[in-house]
Every structure is written in C-alpha cells, then in structure tokens.
Amino acid sequence: MTTAHLGAAYPFICEGGLGADGALIGEDLLGGWFVYDPFELYARGILTNPNMVVLGQIGRGKSAFVKSYLWRQAAFGRRAWVIDPKGEYSSLASAWGTEPIRLRPGGPIRLNPLDTGPAEADCRRPDVTQTESGRRQTELLGSLAGACLGRPVTPRERAAVELALASAVSRSSQPPTLPAIISALLDPSAQAAAIIRTDRATLAEDGRDVALELRRLVEGDLRGMFDGPTTPGIDLDGSLVVLDLSALYRSAALGILMTCATAWLQAALARGDGHRRIVVIDEAWAILANLGVARWLQASWKLSRAYGVANVAVLHRLSDLGSVGAAGSEQVGLAQGLLSDSETRVIYGQSPGEAEASRQLLGLTTTEADLLSQLSRGVALWKVGRRSFLVRHRLGPSERALVDTDAAMAARPAVPPGPLSTGLR
C-alpha cells in the first residue's frame, strides 16, 4: 500500500501533514505542528477551493481562531475583510492600526449594496439585467425580498424587480440605490410594463409586496445604513477592513443587513486589486438561516475565487444551514453545496445530538463524529479536502488581548476538559 492509501485508511495515524508553508495554527495532537494556508494548498492542488467553514458550540474558540489566523496571515501580506455582527474585532483592528467601519441606523456611514464595483459602465446599459453586475443586483434584490417575505419570490415579482432595476439604472448615472428600486417598483413606467405585455397597474401590483418589504431597509428603525449612495472616502485599501454591525445584533433583520454588507464587500472585491484576501463572515448563521440569502451567498462564493479570495463562514452547527430538511430536500442540497464549496472544515466541539448530521454532511467517519462531543475549548477536527487533523489552536501571549471575548462574561463556566485535552499525546 502507498502512504496515501494508509493515510486514507488510518487518518489519525498516518497523516503526513500539510507541509510548512503558511500560518502556524497550533499543535497537531498526533505530533508536530499544524500549518495551513488555503492559497498555498490551492496552488499545490491539495484543495480545489480555498473556502472554509468553522463550526462549533458557543465559546469553543471559533472567533479566537479566526482572529489569530488573520493576524498571522498578515505576516504573509494577506489582507482581510470581516463582517463582524458582535463588534468583537475592534481589538484586532486597533492592533492592525485601523478603525472598524461601524454601521448603525442614522449613523454617518452608508453602504450601497447595489454598488457595482469596477463594471460601472456596464451598469448603465439598457439591458442591465444581462450584465454581470446586473445579474448580481437582481439576484441580491430577489434574495433580500424573499428573505423579507419569508418565501421565494414569484416569477411575476422577479420580473417586476428586473424591470425596476433597469428603469432605476436608466434614470441615473450613478449605481442604483434601494430607494430608487422601491420607487420604480411602486410606480413602474409604461415602457417597463410594455416589455412584459402588461399595463402599469398590473406591474405595480406584481411588485408591490416586494417594494413594501424592501421599504423596511430604507424606512423606520433600519434607516440610514443601506439606503443611499456609499459614503465617499471609505478606505478599502487598508490591509484589514472590519464592518461592525453590532448595533443591529439583536435585530430580527440581522441576516438581511449582513447580506447587504456582504453584497457591498463582494462588489468592492470585483475591483480585483491583485491582493489575496480572506473574507470572514462571523456569526454566519444569521445569513444562512434563510434559504434565499444562503443560496445567494453560495453563488457569490463561487465568484469570489476569481478575485483571489478565501471565504470563511463561522457557524454554530450544521442545522444553521437548514440541513434538518428531509433527505433530498432543497435545504439539504444547499447545505451540501455550501460545504462542497468549502473544502476546509474546522469543527470545534459539537453536542452529541449533532453527531449524525455532522457525520453525513461533512463526510466524517463514525470515530471522527463521536470525537466531536469530546473536544475541549481550542481543539478542533480539521478536514482539509479529504484529510483529517486534530489541532489544538495555540494563542501567543500578545494575541490573547486580541481574542478575549470573556471579559464581560467572567461568570461563563469554562468548557470542561474532555479526554483530548488531557493526555492523548
């Protein structure tokens, strides 16, 4: 047998490691150090995509790992963009010498999720919905509307959205904004109606529910974040950009707001400035809990590979992916799709109840699945492509201040040490 065969048959015994090029993560619990870099592994053909999902129960060290990983990757010139729903990346940002972009209702900063990136000339074409940026905008609007409506948009609604986008684009030389789309939905032009052989009143009726739902983003308590042109002067060229959404963490619309923020980042990525970037969505369950926006996120992950981006989504458990649907259901398909686009899975401690879902969806052996409920804080099962590692993430003394989320939680009970924290070596 070759060592590759042995490694597959006895993953924790014969694994030869991923090499030494990349960021040090911590100890490989079966010996040696564990080093990881998605760009390097992609270049070597070990990974076919650079994306990562980080899973685990509350307080297991997911965010701590992500923060120190970004910090260490900076040494290799990698840049990072972070969607930060809890406002916990500010220590990292200040160590990096930058300030988070803090979004809050009525605050000084607006981001336009319909920004188009570099292809702005494209976005003024009359057949806008056929251009790449137009398709992205239509998908985003459809997903946002579906998320607000709590159901997929109908063909009539989708057509109304496409026509509203085209007329908003034709009315302005700037990228369209949500208020412009809403007004085009509520008051469609005769020209738009004629395109689908209907009249204005019917088209207005078709788009009305979508318009009323999207209005939530531009009126009332969510006003002033995503409802106008992007505030000029936002620096995207720094090596770390943190979008802090903590002012909305308790909002029922958090997933929708995170989707808008992610869409804006994705459009900015299309500038393709040649830098390799890691884009993190912490607390990604808020986006993924909704099928429509989860589908949108999956599609945009596929695109971002072309721009040298490695995505990282942080979740609590696989049921965040809506994976508890019937076998063969769309939910399961979506969870599988997202996971197959994330060839690196970093799995922290899970409750025993999650073991079966994890085994099936992550392709774990029964031994691996059983281990998940025994992992202590900071220890994760890493699945990199088809290879498996047990890794204890190590924090350096100067990194602790960057990752501490316990300060306000002094009473939080420590995660009891499992067998793996006590003496496997």
Ligand SMILES: Nc1ncnc2c1ncn2[C@@H]1O[C@H](COP(=O)(O)OP(=O)(O)OP(=O)(O)O)[C@@H](O)[C@H]1O
């Ligand atoms: N490898 C580690 N070594 C020592 N302490 C750690 C390690 N990882 C995390 N911690 C500590 O555990 C605490 C919780 O970690 P963290 O905030 O990363 O958890 P989390 O999994 O992101 O939780 P949540 O699901 O609530 O976001 C932090 O204060 C951090 O300092």
Ligand SMILES: [Mg+2]
């Ligand atoms: Mg966290």
